[in-house]
Amino acid sequence: MISGFNTDVEHNGVVYHIQTEDKGLSSQVIVSLVYDRGTILASKRTPYNDLNDGILDEAALSDRLSHQHKLICAAVRAGRIGDLQQMTGRARAAKREAAAEAKVELPAAEVRETLEESLAASAVPVAPIETQRVITVSTPETAPIEIPAEAPPSTNVELEDDFFDLPLFEDAVTIIDEIQLLPEDIEVVSELSGIDRPHNENLSVDILGETKFKGGDRISLNILVCRGTDRRIVKDAQIVVKVLGSAFRPVIFHAQSDANGLARIHLQIPHFQAGRAAMVVRVIADGEEFETRRLVTPA
Structure with a gap:
Protein backbone atom coordinates (compact mmCIF):
# COMPACT_ATOMS: atom_id res chain seq x y z
CA MET A 1 0.00 0.00 0.00
CA ALA A 123 -7.75 25.20 -10.27
CA VAL A 124 -6.00 25.46 -13.63
CA PRO A 125 -5.53 22.02 -15.27
CA VAL A 126 -1.95 20.93 -14.91
CA ALA A 127 0.17 18.15 -16.25
CA PRO A 128 0.44 14.97 -14.17
CA ILE A 129 2.50 15.61 -11.07
CA GLU A 130 5.57 13.50 -10.53
CA THR A 131 5.41 12.02 -7.05
CA GLN A 132 7.64 9.89 -4.94
CA ARG A 133 7.07 7.33 -2.26
CA VAL A 134 9.06 8.38 0.80
CA ILE A 135 9.61 7.66 4.46
CA THR A 136 11.13 10.59 6.36
CA VAL A 137 13.72 9.56 8.94
CA SER A 138 14.69 11.94 11.73
CA THR A 139 18.03 11.42 13.44
CA PRO A 140 19.40 12.82 16.71
CA GLU A 141 22.21 15.31 16.73
CA THR A 142 25.60 13.65 16.77
CA ALA A 143 28.83 15.07 18.04
CA PRO A 144 31.40 15.99 15.38
CA ILE A 145 33.99 13.36 14.71
CA GLU A 146 37.40 14.34 16.03
CA ILE A 147 40.19 13.61 13.60
CA PRO A 148 43.57 13.13 15.26
CA ALA A 149 46.14 15.67 14.11
CA GLU A 150 49.09 13.28 14.40
CA ALA A 151 51.56 13.42 11.56
CA PRO A 152 52.42 10.10 9.89
CA PRO A 153 55.55 8.50 11.25
CA SER A 154 58.68 9.40 9.35
CA THR A 155 60.50 6.68 7.44
CA ASN A 156 64.17 6.19 8.28
CA VAL A 157 66.32 4.49 5.64
CA GLU A 158 69.35 2.65 6.95
CA LEU A 159 72.33 2.53 4.58
CA GLU A 160 74.87 -0.21 4.40
CA ASP A 161 78.35 0.52 5.73
CA ASP A 162 79.93 0.21 2.28
CA PHE A 163 77.36 2.48 0.54
CA PHE A 164 79.76 5.43 0.31
CA ASP A 165 82.53 3.16 -0.98
CA LEU A 166 80.63 2.33 -4.20
CA PRO A 167 82.25 3.75 -7.39
CA LEU A 168 80.75 6.88 -9.00
CA PHE A 169 79.95 6.88 -12.72
CA GLU A 170 81.80 10.11 -13.47
CA ASP A 171 82.27 9.26 -17.14
CA ALA A 172 78.46 9.36 -17.65
CA VAL A 173 78.38 13.15 -17.08
CA THR A 174 79.08 15.47 -20.03
CA ILE A 175 79.82 19.18 -19.52
CA ILE A 176 78.91 21.42 -22.45
CA ASP A 177 79.65 25.07 -23.12
CA GLU A 178 77.11 27.57 -21.81
CA ILE A 179 75.00 29.18 -24.55
CA GLN A 180 75.22 32.97 -24.52
CA LEU A 181 71.93 34.80 -25.29
CA LEU A 182 71.36 38.53 -25.61
CA PRO A 183 68.37 40.13 -23.79
CA GLU A 184 66.78 41.21 -27.09
CA ASP A 185 66.76 37.59 -28.26
CA ILE A 186 64.53 36.47 -25.34
CA GLU A 187 60.73 36.75 -25.42
CA VAL A 188 58.66 36.04 -22.29
CA VAL A 189 55.45 34.12 -23.08
CA SER A 190 52.73 33.36 -20.49
CA GLU A 191 51.89 29.72 -19.89
CA LEU A 192 48.23 30.56 -20.59
CA SER A 193 48.94 32.57 -23.73
CA GLY A 194 46.39 31.87 -26.46
CA ILE A 195 44.05 29.94 -24.10
CA ASP A 196 40.60 31.41 -23.35
CA ARG A 197 39.45 30.60 -19.83
CA PRO A 198 35.72 29.64 -19.84
CA HIS A 199 33.35 31.81 -17.82
CA ASN A 200 29.90 30.90 -16.51
CA GLU A 201 27.30 31.91 -13.93
CA ASN A 202 26.02 28.41 -13.18
CA LEU A 203 25.14 27.00 -9.76
CA SER A 204 27.56 24.52 -8.23
CA VAL A 205 27.55 22.37 -5.09
CA ASP A 206 30.49 21.11 -3.02
CA ILE A 207 30.16 18.33 -0.41
CA LEU A 208 32.82 19.36 2.12
CA GLY A 209 34.95 16.62 3.62
CA GLU A 210 33.43 14.20 1.14
CA THR A 211 33.96 10.51 1.84
CA LYS A 212 32.49 7.18 0.75
CA PHE A 213 28.86 6.58 1.75
CA LYS A 214 27.47 3.19 2.69
CA GLY A 215 24.24 1.75 4.02
CA GLY A 216 23.52 2.26 7.73
CA ASP A 217 25.89 5.26 8.08
CA ARG A 218 24.80 8.16 10.31
CA ILE A 219 26.56 11.26 8.96
CA SER A 220 26.56 15.05 9.04
CA LEU A 221 26.56 16.30 5.44
CA ASN A 222 28.23 19.73 4.99
CA ILE A 223 27.19 21.41 1.73
CA LEU A 224 28.54 24.60 0.10
CA VAL A 225 26.48 26.36 -2.61
CA CYS A 226 28.35 28.62 -5.08
CA ARG A 227 27.72 30.38 -8.38
CA GLY A 228 29.90 31.22 -11.38
CA THR A 229 33.52 30.75 -12.29
CA ASP A 230 34.65 32.95 -9.39
CA ARG A 231 32.62 30.73 -6.97
CA ARG A 232 30.48 33.39 -5.28
CA ILE A 233 28.54 32.04 -2.30
CA VAL A 234 24.75 31.67 -2.61
CA LYS A 235 22.65 32.22 0.52
CA ASP A 236 19.04 31.12 1.17
CA ALA A 237 19.30 28.34 -1.45
CA GLN A 238 16.81 25.48 -1.02
CA ILE A 239 18.60 22.13 -0.61
CA VAL A 240 16.96 18.71 -0.95
CA VAL A 241 18.94 15.53 -0.22
CA LYS A 242 17.40 12.24 -1.37
CA VAL A 243 18.72 8.75 -0.60
CA LEU A 244 17.36 6.37 -3.27
CA GLY A 245 17.79 2.61 -3.40
CA SER A 246 16.42 -0.55 -4.97
CA ALA A 247 16.11 -2.29 -1.57
CA PHE A 248 14.42 0.47 0.51
CA ARG A 249 12.01 3.37 0.20
CA PRO A 250 13.47 6.81 -0.62
CA VAL A 251 14.39 9.13 2.26
CA ILE A 252 14.27 12.94 1.83
CA PHE A 253 15.93 15.72 3.87
CA HIS A 254 15.53 19.50 3.49
CA ALA A 255 17.84 22.41 4.39
CA GLN A 256 18.67 26.02 3.45
CA SER A 257 22.09 27.63 2.95
CA ASP A 258 23.11 30.35 5.42
CA ALA A 259 24.80 33.72 4.77
CA ASN A 260 28.06 31.88 3.96
CA GLY A 261 26.40 29.52 1.48
CA LEU A 262 26.75 26.61 3.92
CA ALA A 263 24.25 24.02 5.17
CA ARG A 264 24.63 21.04 7.49
CA ILE A 265 22.23 18.09 7.27
CA HIS A 266 22.26 15.24 9.82
CA LEU A 267 21.00 12.09 8.15
CA GLN A 268 20.76 8.33 8.55
CA ILE A 269 21.33 6.24 5.41
CA PRO A 270 18.98 3.21 5.39
CA HIS A 271 20.71 -0.10 6.09
CA PHE A 272 20.88 -2.48 3.13
CA GLN A 273 23.14 -5.37 2.11
CA ALA A 274 22.16 -5.90 -1.54
CA GLY A 275 21.03 -3.84 -4.50
CA ARG A 276 21.99 -0.36 -5.68
CA ALA A 277 21.66 3.04 -3.97
CA ALA A 278 22.60 6.67 -4.56
CA MET A 279 22.51 10.03 -2.77
CA VAL A 280 21.08 12.93 -4.81
CA VAL A 281 21.79 16.54 -3.73
CA ARG A 282 19.49 19.05 -5.43
CA VAL A 283 19.83 22.85 -5.05
CA ILE A 284 17.27 25.52 -6.10
CA ALA A 285 18.20 29.23 -6.14
CA ASP A 286 16.80 32.20 -8.11
CA GLY A 287 14.73 29.88 -10.31
CA GLU A 288 17.76 27.75 -11.27
CA GLU A 289 18.34 24.14 -10.26
CA PHE A 290 21.50 22.03 -9.94
CA GLU A 291 21.79 18.35 -9.05
CA THR A 292 24.70 16.07 -8.19
CA ARG A 293 24.79 12.38 -7.29
CA ARG A 294 26.99 10.17 -5.12
CA LEU A 295 27.18 6.37 -4.95
CA VAL A 296 26.06 4.59 -1.76
CA THR A 297 27.54 1.10 -1.24
CA PRO A 298 25.87 -1.74 0.73
CA ALA A 299 26.75 -2.17 4.39
Missing part, protein backbone atom coordinates in the same frame (compact mmCIF):
# COMPACT_ATOMS: atom_id res chain seq x y z
CA ILE A 2 1.23 3.51 -0.83
CA SER A 3 2.17 5.34 2.38
CA GLY A 4 2.47 8.86 0.95
CA PHE A 5 3.58 11.38 -1.67
CA ASN A 6 6.11 14.24 -1.66
CA THR A 7 6.17 16.93 -4.36
CA ASP A 8 7.95 20.29 -4.79
CA VAL A 9 5.77 22.99 -6.44
CA GLU A 10 7.09 26.45 -7.40
CA HIS A 11 4.92 29.59 -7.42
CA ASN A 12 6.23 33.17 -7.85
CA GLY A 13 9.82 32.08 -7.26
CA VAL A 14 9.02 30.21 -4.01
CA VAL A 15 9.33 26.41 -3.87
CA TYR A 16 6.70 24.83 -1.64
CA HIS A 17 6.90 21.21 -0.47
CA ILE A 18 3.62 19.26 -0.34
CA GLN A 19 3.49 16.04 1.67
CA THR A 20 0.47 13.70 1.79
CA GLU A 21 0.46 10.49 3.82
CA ASP A 22 -1.77 7.85 5.36
CA LYS A 23 -1.51 8.01 9.19
CA GLY A 24 -2.36 4.31 9.48
CA LEU A 25 -5.30 2.20 10.62
CA SER A 26 -5.02 3.47 14.20
CA SER A 27 -6.00 6.99 13.02
CA GLN A 28 -7.64 6.29 9.62
CA VAL A 29 -6.84 9.82 8.44
CA ILE A 30 -5.18 11.17 5.26
CA VAL A 31 -3.04 14.25 6.10
CA SER A 32 -1.67 16.76 3.58
CA LEU A 33 0.86 19.40 4.71
CA VAL A 34 2.18 22.44 2.81
CA TYR A 35 5.73 23.49 3.80
CA ASP A 36 7.74 26.64 3.11
CA ARG A 37 11.39 26.22 4.21
CA GLY A 38 10.43 23.83 7.00
CA THR A 39 7.39 25.85 8.20
CA ILE A 40 3.91 24.30 7.88
CA LEU A 41 1.63 26.83 6.14
CA ALA A 42 -1.55 24.77 5.74
CA SER A 43 -2.90 21.29 6.34
CA LYS A 44 -5.76 19.09 5.14
CA ARG A 45 -7.04 16.13 7.19
CA THR A 46 -9.53 13.68 5.67
CA PRO A 47 -10.79 10.59 7.56
CA TYR A 48 -11.32 7.39 5.59
CA ASN A 49 -13.05 5.16 8.13
CA ASP A 50 -15.89 4.86 5.58
CA LEU A 51 -13.53 2.64 3.55
CA ASN A 52 -12.90 0.26 6.45
CA ASP A 53 -16.04 -1.82 6.84
CA GLY A 54 -14.36 -4.80 8.39
CA ILE A 55 -11.94 -5.05 5.43
CA LEU A 56 -10.01 -1.99 4.25
CA ASP A 57 -10.52 -1.09 0.57
CA GLU A 58 -6.87 -0.40 -0.24
CA ALA A 59 -7.52 0.50 -3.90
CA ALA A 60 -10.07 3.17 -2.93
CA LEU A 61 -7.72 4.47 -0.23
CA SER A 62 -4.86 4.75 -2.74
CA ASP A 63 -7.09 6.69 -5.17
CA ARG A 64 -8.30 9.05 -2.44
CA LEU A 65 -4.74 9.63 -1.21
CA SER A 66 -3.51 10.46 -4.75
CA HIS A 67 -6.55 12.64 -5.51
CA GLN A 68 -6.14 14.76 -2.37
CA HIS A 69 -2.41 15.21 -3.02
CA LYS A 70 -3.02 16.38 -6.61
CA LEU A 71 -5.71 18.85 -5.46
CA ILE A 72 -3.37 20.45 -2.91
CA CYS A 73 -0.57 20.66 -5.51
CA ALA A 74 -2.94 22.28 -8.01
CA ALA A 75 -4.05 24.85 -5.40
CA VAL A 76 -0.45 25.79 -4.58
CA ARG A 77 0.46 26.01 -8.27
CA ALA A 78 -2.54 28.37 -8.76
CA GLY A 79 -1.36 30.60 -5.89
CA ARG A 80 -4.20 29.72 -3.48
CA ILE A 81 -2.01 29.47 -0.37
CA GLY A 82 -4.22 31.97 1.46
CA ASP A 83 -7.38 29.94 0.75
CA LEU A 84 -5.70 26.81 2.07
CA GLN A 85 -4.67 28.61 5.26
CA GLN A 86 -8.20 29.96 5.82
CA MET A 87 -9.71 26.49 5.35
CA THR A 88 -7.15 25.08 7.80
CA GLY A 89 -8.13 27.70 10.40
CA ARG A 90 -11.86 27.08 9.94
CA ALA A 91 -11.43 23.32 10.25
CA ARG A 92 -9.46 23.68 13.50
CA ALA A 93 -11.99 26.14 14.98
CA ALA A 94 -14.93 23.90 14.08
CA LYS A 95 -13.21 20.90 15.62
CA ARG A 96 -12.56 22.76 18.90
CA GLU A 97 -16.16 24.03 19.15
CA ALA A 98 -17.66 20.63 18.41
CA ALA A 99 -15.41 18.96 20.98
CA ALA A 100 -16.35 21.53 23.64
CA GLU A 101 -20.11 21.17 23.06
CA ALA A 102 -20.61 17.48 22.40
CA LYS A 103 -17.59 15.96 24.21
CA VAL A 104 -17.89 13.03 21.83
CA GLU A 105 -16.11 11.94 18.68
CA LEU A 106 -17.75 13.35 15.53
CA PRO A 107 -18.72 11.00 12.68
CA ALA A 108 -16.33 11.05 9.75
CA ALA A 109 -19.03 12.38 7.39
CA GLU A 110 -19.37 15.64 9.43
CA VAL A 111 -15.64 16.29 9.45
CA ARG A 112 -15.27 16.12 5.65
CA GLU A 113 -14.72 19.55 4.10
CA THR A 114 -15.71 21.03 0.76
CA LEU A 115 -12.11 21.73 -0.27
CA GLU A 116 -12.24 19.31 -3.20
CA GLU A 117 -15.23 21.03 -4.85
CA SER A 118 -13.77 24.52 -4.33
CA LEU A 119 -10.37 23.61 -5.72
CA ALA A 120 -11.75 21.62 -8.65
CA ALA A 121 -13.85 24.61 -9.75
CA SER A 122 -11.00 27.14 -9.89
